[in-house]
Amino acid sequence: DQQVKQNSPSLSVQEGRxxxxxxxxxxxxxxxxxxxxxxxxxxxTFLISISSIKDKNEDGRFxxxxxxxxxxxxxxxxxxxxxxxxxxxxxxxxxxxxGKLIFGQGTTxxxxx
Amino acid sequence: KAGVTQTPxxxxxxxxxxxxxxxxxxxxxxxxSWYQQTPGQGLQFLFEYFSETQRxxxxxxxxxxxxxxxxxxxxxxxxxxxxxxxxxxxxxxxxAGAHTDTxxxxxxxxxxxx
Numbered sequence: 001d002q003q004v005k006q007n008s009p010s011l012s013v014q015e016g017r018x019x020x021x022x023x024x025x026x027x028x029x030x031x032x033x034x035x036x037x038x039x040x041x042x043x044x045t046f047l048i049s050i051s052s053i054k055d056k057n058e059d060g061r062f063x064x065x066x067x068x069x070x071x072x073x074x075x076x077x078x079x080x081x082x083x084x085x086x087x088x089x090x091x092x093x094x095x096x097x098x099g100k101l102i103f104g105q106g107t108t109x110x111x112x113x
Numbered sequence: 114k115a116g117v118t119q120t121p122x123x124x125x126x127x128x129x130x131x132x133x134x135x136x137x138x139x140x141x142x143x144x145x146s147w148y149q150q151t152p153g154q155g156l157q158f159l160f161e162y163f164s165e166t167q168r169x170x171x172x173x174x175x176x177x178x179x180x181x182x183x184x185x186x187x188x189x190x191x192x193x194x195x196x197x198x199x200x201x202x203x204x205x206x207x208x209a210g211a212h213t214d215t216x217x218x219x220x221x222x223x224x225x226x227x
Contacts, residue, residue, distance in 0.1 A: 036218075043119075043203050043205075046215050046218075049213075049215060094212060095212050098169050101148075101158065
């Protein structure tokens with residue numbers, strides 16, 4: 001049973017445009033969410049996080065939106081750059097579950113020059 | 114500040130052997146979590162250590178074990194290797210392992226079982 005789902009395996013956008021990556025979750029106990037970026041042969045790199053007490057968090061070109069009622073979050077990258085091309089993972093955690101992140105399957109983003 | 118380091122980066126073993134992977138966390142981080150990444154199952158949580166104690170464990174067989182030392186460095190061991198154990202093994206460190214602590218990942222150890 002996949003508790004965190006990224007239903008789009010891949011996404012292609014033009015440089016300078018907005019990239020929107022989506023993530024859905026099923027476990028209502030999740031109250032903290034993170035996005036990671038991963039290049040081949042490297043470990044995931046932390047991008048941005050959001051607590052369930054917020055519905056939006058921004059950090060430079062990256063914004064994460066959380067819709068708790070829909071159990072849905074999205075990562076917006078504006079403007080997209082070719083260096084953003086990577087696999088993006090959504091992850092969730094629940095109180096009391098120390099050190100454990102539940103990951104989605106990932107979305108491969110390609111930003112074309 | 115140095116990031117999370119993992120050794121070795123690549124490893125080739127044969128079925129039935131055992132393997133030990135090492136992880137050095139970011140200085141000051143006391144929690145270390147381990148994950149397995151495979152094409153079919155994605156990133157899956159193995160276990161988490163804090164103050165030399167395993168606090169949390171994922172759904173993996175007992176062949177997968179780990180430990181943490183007093184300097185927070187951690188090792189994981191896989192005994193009686195199977196072909197299906199071929200994967201990228203990632204460790205991540207955080208300040209205290211709280212569910213709101215950001216986990217920072219190392220580059221991983223690529224294990225191939227022949």
